[in-house]
Amino acid sequence: MPTWTMAFGDPGLDLPTGGGKAVNLGRMTRSGFPVPDGFVVTTTAYRHAVAATTGLADLIDAALAEGDPTGPATAESASRAIRAAFRAAPVPAEVAEAVRAAYLALDEGPVAVRSSATAEDLPDLSFAGQQDTYLGIVGEAAVLDAIRDCWSSLWTPRAIVYRRRNLVPDAAAALAVVIQRLVPADVSGVLFTANPLTGHRGQMVLDATFGLGEALVSGQVEPDHVVADAASGRVLSRTVGAKAVATVVSPTGGVTTETRQASGESAVTDSQVAALVALGRRVQAEYAAPQDIEWAIHDGTIHLLQTRAITSLYPVPDGAPPDSVWLSFGAVQGMLAPMTPLGRDAIRCILSGGASVFGHTVDERTNPYLGVAGERLWIRLDRLLRNPLGRRGAPEFLRFVDPSAAAIADTLLGEHWLRPLPRATSRRVAAQTARDLARFGRVAVPRIARALARPLPARDRFDDDIDDLIATAREREADAAAQAEPVARLAARARALRADLRGAFPTLLPDAAPLVAPAVVMLRVLSELTDATTDGHGVSPLAMEVTRAIPRNPTTEMDLTLWAVAEAIRADPEATFAFQALTPTELAARYAARRLPDGAQAALDAFLTAYGMRGVGEIDLGRPRWREDPTDLLQTLTVYLDLPEDAAPPAVFRRGEQAAAVAVERLAAVASGMPRGHLRARTVRWLASRIRALAGGREQPKFAVVQVMGVIREGLLASGADLVALGVLDRPDDVFFLHLSELTGLTQASLGGLRPAVEARRAAWSTEIRRARVPRVLVGDGRAFHEGVARTADLADLPPGTLVGSPVSPGVVEGLVRVVHDPAPSGLQPGEILVCLGTDPAWTPLFLTAGGLITEVGGMMTHGSVVAREYGIPAVVGVDAATTRLVTGQRIRVNGSVGTIELLED
Numbered sequence: 001m002p003t004w005t006m007a008f009g010d011p012g013l014d015l016p017t018g019g020g021k022a023v024n025l026g027r028m029t030r031s032g033f034p035v036p037d038g039f040v041v042t043t044t045a046y047r048h049a050v051a052a053t054t055g056l057a058d059l060i061d062a063a064l065a066e067g068d069p070t071g072p073a074t075a076e077s078a079s080r081a082i083r084a085a086f087r088a089a090p091v092p093a094e095v096a097e098a099v100r101a102a103y104l105a106l107d108e109g110p111v112a113v114r115s116s117a118t119a120e121d122l123p124d125l126s127f128a129g130q131q132d133t134y135l136g137i138v139g140e141a142a143v144l145d146a147i148r149d150c151w152s153s154l155w156t157p158r159a160i161v162y163r164r165r166n167l168v169p170d171a172a173a174a175l176a177v178v179i180q181r182l183v184p185a186d187v188s189g190v191l192f193t194a195n196p197l198t199g200h201r202g203q204m205v206l207d208a209t210f211g212l213g214e215a216l217v218s219g220q221v222e223p224d225h226v227v228a229d230a231a232s233g234r235v236l237s238r239t240v241g242a243k244a245v246a247t248v249v250s251p252t253g254g255v256t257t258e259t260r261q262a263s264g265e266s267a268v269t270d271s272q273v274a275a276l277v278a279l280g281r282r283v284q285a286e287y288a289a290p291q292d293i294e295w296a297i298h299d300g301t302i303h304l305l306q307t308r309a310i311t312s313l314y315p316v317p318d319g320a321p322p323d324s325v326w327l328s329f330g331a332v333q334g335m336l337a338p339m340t341p342l343g344r345d346a347i348r349c350i351l352s353g354g355a356s357v358f359g360h361t362v363d364e365r366t367n368p369y370l371g372v373a374g375e376r377l378w379i380r381l382d383r384l385l386r387n388p389l390g391r392r393g394a395p396e397f398l399r400f401v402d403p404s405a406a407a408i409a410d411t412l413l414g415e416h417w418l419r420p421l422p423r424a425t426s427r428r429v430a431a432q433t434a435r436d437l438a439r440f441g442r443v444a445v446p447r448i449a450r451a452l453a454r455p456l457p458a459r460d461r462f463d464d465d466i467d468d469l470i471a472t473a474r475e476r477e478a479d480a481a482a483q484a485e486p487v488a489r490l491a492a493r494a495r496a497l498r499a500d501l502r503g504a505f506p507t508l509l510p511d512a513a514p515l516v517a518p519a520v521v522m523l524r525v526l527s528e529l530t531d532a533t534t535d536g537h538g539v540s541p542l543a544m545e546v547t548r549a550i551p552r553n554p555t556t557e558m559d560l561t562l563w564a565v566a567e568a569i570r571a572d573p574e575a576t577f578a579f580q581a582l583t584p585t586e587l588a589a590r591y592a593a594r595r596l597p598d599g600a601q602a603a604l605d606a607f608l609t610a611y612g613m614r615g616v617g618e619i620d621l622g623r624p625r626w627r628e629d630p631t632d633l634l635q636t637l638t639v640y641l642d643l644p645e646d647a648a649p650p651a652v653f654r655r656g657e658q659a660a661a662v663a664v665e666r667l668a669a670v671a672s673g674m675p676r677g678h679l680r681a682r683t684v685r686w687l688a689s690r691i692r693a694l695a696g697g698r699e700q701p702k703f704a705v706v707q708v709m710g711v712i713r714e715g716l717l718a719s720g721a722d723l724v725a726l727g728v729l730d731r732p733d734d735v736f737f738l739h740l741s742e743l744t745g746l747t748q749a750s751l752g753g754l755r756p757a758v759e760a761r762r763a764a765w766s767t768e769i770r771r772a773r774v775p776r777v778l779v780g781d782g783r784a785f786h787e788g789v790a791r792t793a794d795l796a797d798l799p800p801g802t803l804v805g806s807p808v809s810p811g812v813v814e815g816l817v818r819v820v821h822d823p824a825p826s827g828l829q830p831g832e833i834l835v836c837l838g839t840d841p842a843w844t845p846l847f848l849t850a851g852g853l854i855t856e857v858g859g860m861m862t863h864g865s866v867v868a869r870e871y872g873i874p875a876v877v878g879v880d881a882a883t884t885r886l887v888t889g890q891r892i893r894v895n896g897s898v899g900t901i902e903l904l905e906d
Helices: 015-030 043-052 056-064 072-088 093-104 140-153 157-165 270-287 329-333 341-358 382-386 388-401 403-413 423-453 455-481 486-502 504-529 541-545 554-570 573-581 584-592 598-611 631-640 649-672 677-725 732-737 740-744 748-769 841-848 863-871
Strands: 005-007 038-041 111-117 133-137 175-181 187-192 203-210 224-229 235-239 245-249 255-259 291-298 301-309 325-328 370-373 376-380 777-779 806-809 812-819 833-836 852-855 875-877 891-895 900-905
Touching (some): 005 015, 005 093, 015 038, 015 111, 015 270, 015 301, 043 093, 043 175, 072 140, 072 157, 133 245, 203 270, 224 270, 329 376, 341 370, 341 376, 341 423, 341 504, 341 677, 341 732, 341 740, 382 388, 382 403, 388 423, 423 455, 423 504, 455 504, 455 677, 486 504, 486 677, 504 541, 504 649, 541 649, 554 631, 554 677, 554 863, 573 584, 573 631, 584 631, 631 841, 649 677, 740 748, 841 863, 852 891, 863 875, 875 891
Parallel strands (some): 812 833, 833 852
Antiparallel strands (some): 038 175, 111 175, 187 203, 203 224, 224 235, 245 255, 325 777, 370 376, 806 875, 891 900
């Protein structure tokens, strides 16, 4: 027999049956929390009511099928039709009888009737307030009417739109209804077990008012606001609200609103705050996550009415001390998307292996400087910021990679808890740091001298390092592929991954640092020698012009090679016709089937042989590569075919070379007019020549790592296909949702646990990819910092609405905004201003058509900044929430010399 109702304490009450609110009430009841008695009308009853009402299911489908599914007008029309049909239909008799019996068990007193949706109050997505609540309901008939109204509230306009925008299928959104004894509250409110504004886990926040909580939840009352210490319950701050109205239970049923005389009286005493905080700690411990709790007090007794996760908080790395500071690895890389588990482990190997350069051995599994939060990697900074050398050097370094993070670090350095280490400890740390740097310096300093004296041979040596690294990775892959058994093959490939990536920095860094570090330093020296006005990085706009069209930059070389593919297509009439007639998806299918015209097929083959290991988010080993799906490349090629010759990469590169030469002469001319001008001018030319010879090496280490990852990924995908054939995984790329330790220790006996682990991790990744904002810096106490860019212009003198960021590529451009989240279907038109979260090399082809660049993350030496300077497009980076503050179609002025963005038209 179907179960129409269930008591809160029933152990069989689960999410599909009772919805999120009922499941939480049931869990709290079974755990001994003071929850008022009640029961739930199950989703089975809801589905039965829909099925038993003739034509209702068809009406719902038809109403939702009309118009824009996320449009307010469509939602409003659909809601009216669906809710009217629910109100006209009686509750099925068998359901009504079960409700009647359960209600009698509550002594037929006033109850609260609340919806409990299967998509509401989930761990990863809060639907709070999307359905309706009915208070003070008295009598069997009124309870049944409220249940029917709750069922229909699943189809309010806001609920329909919310589900569609958060990708929750309507078919998955059944509704249960909670019937709960109504507490005639003297005081009620909400308790957040972490500060929802700052994220601080050491603080709890209460809002409280007299009477029921309805006036507070609906925004009709100004409540008391209390911030308390989470550990002790001590009140840290209290704001007494007017509380001019109170919602109370009506003797005849329902609730009424009473007007109160303002008295300045606090709704809760200090002892009640302490008791609520203590209860909040218990609830939070039960759920192992910060909670948003509704509570009521009657005759001095606290009652918990419901709880749900605070979904707006960014998580903190597991085990992070409250006084730790964490920098977003993704922000530094220009990639804010979550990473796959194996992708994170790969970066752990790279960074941990690099410690050997300084004489240390660090296990990537226990590296104390790396943490995971929100499926992303975070780098621990507080130990560096307490170190006397790091305290001075870290913010300066951050200014080049992420000025916003540097400004946040400057702010945190002023907080008492981040004070320097004690003097004796500081001396020991400084001495150890000096020894570590000296160890590396003994290798690097002679190579710096050789690189400055003979830069081209230094570049050649670095190329040899890269070739050796890739050759070794291929040898290890061949050895692993030779293993006879699939499980042994995968375990061998995992061990090869570890060896390849742990060896990357020790191989690359000794020859990379002598190329990149001097180029960065010399840029600043070039500015100082010419006494130029500098930006926040200490580099003048004219000095930045010297970095235009840098030779031997692998990203520029990639673009020139892709242009050669476009020229090969243009030279073949059959290929040109195909690219004009077919969509990129169709072209990709023909390429995979070897059915493109011969010239295009061969040119694309050659390009993908050289660069097919690249792709969007390529620093994550788990992200697809161009050679697996070249659709976005083919989209770029269709754009290239329409580019005029003067916009082609070779022409852009030539103009960049000319602009750089002009900049050198202008700097030399300025230097000539200064004291010791002849010597200064000669020094300027020498510095410029070395900058141009060495700076192209900045992109090479990452390209080398991506090439090694390409070898590793091919092997892992082959092993993933083996596990699909064995019925262990569903997709070859499921392997990237496993951890390195799981793969290196893989046995036949452990295969059965892989699929559930992959499913859970894919679900976590899918949740995080929807996160709207990712902080740049986290503090272990839960605070999350998104903003903090060092402002290079005086805001008081700027037009209203001007956005400010970090200037990284000089020049001024006006154009229309194009907000882009994915470079493949970008829709970017020539001359538009590209606005995005961040970029990696897969975005580079868009720079040819963009008139300017704005990113939310990045700094002077991040990828997008380097390429923007090479291509000569003005760029401003580190603009917080740029992709939401700017809208496609707005006309703006971007000043890449001072870092401002002016709104010209909405």
